[in-house]
Amino acid sequence: MTMDKSVFLEDMDAFAYREVLASGDAIVLIPVGSLEQHGSHLPLGTDTILSSRFAEAVATRLGALVAQPIAYGYKSQQKSGGGNHLSGTTSLDGASLIGVARNLVKSFLNQGVRHVVFINGHFENYQFLYEGIDLALEDLGIGSGAQQSVLLLSYWDFVSQDTLALVYPDGFPGWDIEHGGVLETSLMLHLEPARVALDRLVDGPAAMLPRFDRLPVVPERTPATGCLSSAAGSSANKGILLYEQVVEDLAQDLAAELTRKPAGVPA
Amino acid sequence: MTMDKSVFLEDMDAFAYREVLASGDAIVLIPVGSLEQHGSHLPLGTDTILSSRFAEAVATRLGALVAQPIAYGYKSQQKSGGGNHLSGTTSLDGASLIGVARNLVKSFLNQGVRHVVFINGHFENYQFLYEGIDLALEDLGIGSGAQQSVLLLSYWDFVSQDTLALVYPDGFPGWDIEHGGVLETSLMLHLEPARVALDRLVDGPAAMLPRFDRLPVVPERTPATGCLSSAAGSSANKGILLYEQVVEDLAQDLAAELTRKPAGVPA
Amino acid sequence: MTMDKSVFLEDMDAFAYREVLASGDAIVLIPVGSLEQHGSHLPLGTDTILSSRFAEAVATRLGALVAQPIAYGYKSQQKSGGGNHLSGTTSLDGASLIGVARNLVKSFLNQGVRHVVFINGHFENYQFLYEGIDLALEDLGIGSGAQQSVLLLSYWDFVSQDTLALVYPDGFPGWDIEHGGVLETSLMLHLEPARVALDRLVDGPAAMLPRFDRLPVVPERTPATGCLSSAAGSSANKGILLYEQVVEDLAQDLAAELTRKPAGVPA
Amino acid sequence: MTMDKSVFLEDMDAFAYREVLASGDAIVLIPVGSLEQHGSHLPLGTDTILSSRFAEAVATRLGALVAQPIAYGYKSQQKSGGGNHLSGTTSLDGASLIGVARNLVKSFLNQGVRHVVFINGHFENYQFLYEGIDLALEDLGIGSGAQQSVLLLSYWDFVSQDTLALVYPDGFPGWDIEHGGVLETSLMLHLEPARVALDRLVDGPAAMLPRFDRLPVVPERTPATGCLSSAAGSSANKGILLYEQVVEDLAQDLAAELTRKPAGVPA
């Protein structure tokens, strides 16, 4: 394998990259994660790792490129990530995340990239990425009907009902408290087993959080584990299931939207 | 009724207001809405009207005050409000909404208000309000354990499963496409019937939107009605049901959180 | 009366609004006020109430529309509003007010509105509104000669010398200390008598403030009433006089500027 | 005369300056002007020159220091300076001017300066300087009762009624159209005669501008001279009168406010 066969922009040289741009239909995927506590059994980089792995798989199937991840995310909120007060959680404010997304969109589209796709892996990021994209398109004067586009998605929105039923045989507790729970743990067990410490997993009931956000947070409302639902029942097999179904759907949807033919799953 | 019995800050004079502050436990509710197209049967101010009405009802029960609403919201997104390209939709960018929320929190807490509660009625606002609150508390040096607090909620998060089952006998289509649909229309029929033009309502299938956001938007993906799900089946009776249950739950939860005794429902 | 005959955008549905836009010469008036102490006899919302009432009257005569007011204004300054340290005064910083004005101008002009007119009722707002307008036009690339325009005015700049002489028979004390004084009180007595507590009015000499601004303020320099000049001598009759003359002049000037024929005063 | 006797910070060395700071009651005056067209007879730097000269005179009498002027001002507005579209007028936006003022206040107070006084000479600057000062004090945590203060004034607010009557024997046209008129021209004739080209002065009627601001401006509304009122009738004698009265009043007021004894007028 040679360097310029990598899907990662970090690994490509500028001349090889410009050949891709010359095709006129280059797609760049940008994984977005966080550096955030994920309990005692998952690493701080979980969200960045997972969004990067999804981006890599989809890029391979679409013939797209993967940019360096945005490795720090918006402040963790208590109801979706335990809260920003927890050590290990290292966050950006809204303006900075908006600024990063805005600059990357402008920079890539100005180079001739046709489609930029943000693959999000940290719940709290979404609206700030959206705003960054919208401001970038206003800066560039790109409106409806343009050949260029920017897509934004969170990978869990591609988990199907069938998969959910298999992964959560006792009923799905809701995306809002899926932080360090069965979904993320299973995916990590499949994709990065060496980075999971299953023996450190602490079981416990799901967090019971109010229907409002309160700031400053009442720290005791976050379980001591830092996880909002138990990861008990996670397995590499569930991870395979989740991963393959999401990659398949993501690749299909992006291919259809961006008029690409997805390649078959690599052997 | 005299002016200073109003729950609305707009109507109070400064001296009457300062008597409330002197109690040390003043609560100010801030409704947040939008000026946004809501189809042919609902007015542009629907989100502001509804959040204001919920705030008024809750304030009456808690002995709280209601500030002027934030009447313009964050950009409408295609998957939750049809999109910001639609005429009638008049929006703020993220920085402005963050700035407004940040200033109001600082201003009220500096005056001696103990709890500020944002009652949100426009889906897209949430994260920007959250950021404004968080920055304000950082500015003020207010951290966990403080006597003061700021709460943030969207009123629909207080609709119970029982209510949902009654309002959507054929199954709830999801909050994401509840824009100009049965919930908002029923509430308006109950609370502001003169502002609803039920004869102009256009029925149609729910919008089928992709699992990603695409910018610039593909305008055709928004139904011509501007509504993401049909309002057919709306009724003032459903509005009463929704309104009373949400007010009850909201008042109970806020009273418990802020150690207030909610008054009985006014006759 | 049906909903779509309202001049208020809040009450119109998107389809009715688009018919107005289709004419090509839609005018939107945006009242701008504040939430600010106005002594013991006027409500906190005085500036927003008055600018909204002027906007409504002018809109009716011009066939224009009225947008939701900007209900929070720039920080009250001691020499024009008593100071921002007074409870009840709830303000925005410059960046936020600039941002709100900038976004509204962009949003309305992008929808096809031809003229946007800010009707200001809070002295301190003016320059920040101006900046917001100027930045919006730069964003949109609209320069001299364009068909579109944005107008900015404070309603008191339309009070004629004749009216002043009648309202202040002992001599006009100057706009700078007209805060909670005869002008605002008389207008409120005419337009919103139920919101004025004339029995709570405290008479007293006009404030004697230095020719400079000092920050932080010396609180004692603001009269205990919070008003910079006495409201004694206010009357609903003076309010009628002020209101009708200003509405007449405003409507005439805007009609001439925007080539509209003002309608006769409604019976 | 030696360098360290200069009132100008630019000319002092750091060690001499620190001796002044050590007294605990150092006052720094900051002139603020603009680079703005002032017709055919006055230089572009008129506002900066005049505010600097007033600052120098007051500093000499108070034993204060004069910082480098803020030589670029906020955008010229048509009703007070002819408009920002005129060549020669070179301006800052609001955020930049706010930022400069905020930084200077913070920097000087952090060094131990006790009072900072902005001497403004360009109408449009005022509110942005005010905002910069207010934000700086918030940053520094300086509130009412502090020993430190920041003052803000425009020098023309210190022109007395008696002086006005002498300078404008036919009646004062109003500060709003005093741009390149008798006041500025007379002051320049007294203070900087070599920089005035009285032979290039073009007489003409005062500008007739509407009571609103319109953007984008209608360029024809600004007289071809760029001046809003005629400078005919200007004289060095009027300049002396204006200058000496304003310096006297300014020095008296600042001395009283900052508890300084003003020195006698230098021979």
Place this chain on the structure above:
Amino acid sequence: MTMDKSVFLEDMDAFAYREVLASGDAIVLIPVGSLEQHGSHLPLGTDTILSSRFAEAVATRLGALVAQPIAYGYKSQQKSGGGNHLSGTTSLDGASLIGVARNLVKSFLNQGVRHVVFINGHFENYQFLYEGIDLALEDLGIGSGAQQSVLLLSYWDFVSQDTLALVYPDGFPGWDIEHGGVLETSLMLHLEPARVALDRLVDGPAAMLPRFDRLPVVPERTPATGCLSSAAGSSANKGILLYEQVVEDLAQDLAAELTRKPAGVPA
């Protein structure tokens, strides 16, 4: 090797990380790079790769931790990186990079990290990182004498004169045109040989750039290779020399400054 022995925060779980924090003297190194064209023989991620590798080596010797890199840098300038107009170069504006650095410093110091060290690998970043650090310390109220500190350095400032003489036997051309030249190429040949395509290296004379910056750039002034000096003469041996000397000096200096004992070079 187990996960929690990694020096990379991305790989640690929150509980293991908190044990490090509990020691009171945790050091976090943040590599900063860019995604920038580096000619035809080096990958776009060169700056990020090199700063990360230096951070890793130093962290190992100091018992410090390495945070996720800031993988996008400030705009490439023609005189130091060929210019921001070149495809492959994907950059942040100043405000965004300042914001990211500011947030990371605040986040880490708030968690209890004692020293944060930015290891820069992209020339253009330096001043914006500095500003971000300075603003963060102002936000946190951390001044001289505090136990906490933030250090900022570019790794090439630790290349000794002796090393330079060995690496550039014909004389060092200057850091300003060391972009894709012998230093970066040799380091990459040593550290990441699979990511270097030495066969694609194009030799050529060093760029002759003016002593000023011109914007917009004159594109022809950047050599077609994108490199400002030739990489001819690069070797893995020179890379070893550079790498080991810099790591040694960096570790020694940081250990002395932060009162750590550097460990011996790992076998």
Place this chain on the structure above:
Amino acid sequence: MTMDKSVFLEDMDAFAYREVLASGDAIVLIPVGSLEQHGSHLPLGTDTILSSRFAEAVATRLGALVAQPIAYGYKSQQKSGGGNHLSGTTSLDGASLIGVARNLVKSFLNQGVRHVVFINGHFENYQFLYEGIDLALEDLGIGSGAQQSVLLLSYWDFVSQDTLALVYPDGFPGWDIEHGGVLETSLMLHLEPARVALDRLVDGPAAMLPRFDRLPVVPERTPATGCLSSAAGSSANKGILLYEQVVEDLAQDLAAELTRKPAGVPA
């Protein structure tokens, strides 16, 4: 000499300035300095004074104009200016300096100036000026190939090797510690001898600063003099040498770049 022969914009009237603009090839030079401690023998305004004097000389030779200087610079850094904690040093943050530069570029280019040249005299300013210029050109839509340009330079980059050898016969210590040293002192002795207090000069060894920046600074690392290298050995003769060589080179380079013929040195 008459006013309109001045090269200083401050002294020109708008009508004379417009005649220059009408030529189509107007060049405006903007000096940029600081208000910063420069030891006991040089005034706080040294950087602004020197950049202004270079600008004036170059303008005279090129037939260009000189705008008012940016008299406050970015925060002094310990390794290049002793540090921002030293009294006398009065600085802007990055955003403000970026904003000022951005506005000036936009304002001048919009007026029809063809080339704007920033002549920098304070090391720390450079990157923030660069960013302001780049953002302005983006705002204006000016890209490569345009007739307009903006140049940025620090005057010391034009000191030749020959001059250095003459000025520093014992070897040049490096630009990084040339703060209040032989270069600046000699230039001031030549250009502004009355503003130099050579008798107050304190000799001492050059500062030994680490290869990293540390914040907050360790104040003791800055020599008590505030100068980073000794000014001993300064002379007016060295100042003449430096000044004349730099003016010559600057004028030649700018003339060549902007296709101007430099005039001979004035007698």
